[in-house]
Amino acid sequence: MPEISVQNISKSFRDVKAVQGISFEIERGEFVGLLGPNGAGKTTTVEMLEGLRRPDSGHIFIQGKTWDRNERDLRKIIGLSLQETRFAEKLSIRETLRLFASFFDLGIDNVAEVIAMTGLDAKADAMVGSLSGGQRQRLALAVALLNSPQVLFLDEPTTGLDPHSRLDLWNILKTLKDKGNTTLILTTHYMEEAETLCDRIIIIDDGQIIRTGQLNQLLDPDTRNLDELFIKLTGKQLHAQNDER
Numbered sequence: 001m002p003e004i005s006v007q008n009i010s011k012s013f014r015d016v017k018a019v020q021g022i023s024f025e026i027e028r029g030e031f032v033g034l035l036g037p038n039g040a041g042k043t044t045t046v047e048m049l050e051g052l053r054r055p056d057s058g059h060i061f062i063q064g065k066t067w068d069r070n071e072r073d074l075r076k077i078i079g080l081s082l083q084e085t086r087f088a089e090k091l092s093i094r095e096t097l098r099l100f101a102s103f104f105d106l107g108i109d110n111v112a113e114v115i116a117m118t119g120l121d122a123k124a125d126a127m128v129g130s131l132s133g134g135q136r137q138r139l140a141l142a143v144a145l146l147n148s149p150q151v152l153f154l155d156e157p158t159t160g161l162d163p164h165s166r167l168d169l170w171n172i173l174k175t176l177k178d179k180g181n182t183t184l185i186l187t188t189h190y191m192e193e194a195e196t197l198c199d200r201i202i203i204i205d206d207g208q209i210i211r212t213g214q215l216n217q218l219l220d221p222d223t224r225n226l227d228e229l230f231i232k233l234t235g236k237q238l239h240a241q242n243d244e245r
């Protein structure tokens with residue numbers, strides 16, 4: 001049984017068809033990147049997988065379970081970090097993590113563990129309001145990791161970060177991958193991120209999958225990288241000129 005099975009899901013917002021019949025399967029322990037430009041439907045897709053939005057049609061199975069029937073079970077095994085998560089500015093990192101740990105009935109051992117994993121030890125007692133963008137993203141990841149999730153969803157974990165902070169985050173995720181206990185879906189519009197972290201890449205545009213595969217299967221002699229492949233498939237740039245947010 002695949003860890004995640006997505007069968008022909010669609011979602012519209014009034015007249016906007018955000019997701020139009022997406023299907024894929026993910027094996028346990030795989031790291032998969034949903035790659036596409038802004039507005040492609042990445043967030044809508046992961047929000048349906050996270051049980052935050054109901055598809056208009058189609059089915060989602062995580063470890064064979066569905067959000068309709070098994071929400072409590074699924075909440076225990078998934079971790080998530082939303083696009084642009086905000087935390088209370090006046091709580092420290094440790095206080096923020098203790099708060100989230102209490103929601104899961106977890107103790108301070110879990111808090112110490114995720115602080116160490118995300119390299120936030122030195123900043124643990126600093127207020128969220130004083131953190132850099134990279135530190136905030138690491139806190140969002142720490143929250144997502146609190147319950148040692150078997151399935152992790154990260155929506156644009158490094159958007160807007162400087163190259164150094166982006167590398168820090170990639171290294172944390174590589175360590176997680178090497179442990180082999182986690183299945184990851186991340187969304188990104190950075191092809192280097194997909195190339196560096198993901199076993200498999202699903203390219204999305206206009207709410208549909210336009211190509212999926214391992215990096216070496218996707219590239220051919222005329223396309224040296226995913227940016228070029230995207231232009232070849234759609235005639236569009238993956239990166240709009242001014243899409244840094």
Ligand SMILES: Nc1ncnc2c1ncn2[C@@H]1O[C@H](COP(=O)(O)OP(=O)(O)O)[C@@H](O)[C@H]1O
Nearest residue numbers: 013016018036037038039040041042043044045
């Ligand atoms: N809550 C919403 N209400 C109306 N339109 C939405 C909403 N969320 C997303 N959309 C639209 O759906 C499309 C896909 O958006 P989204 O899933 O956020 O794409 P991405 O994450 O790839 O940038 C876009 O056209 C977006 O404007």
Ligand SMILES: [Mg+2]
Nearest residue numbers: 042043044083
């Ligand atoms: Mg998005």
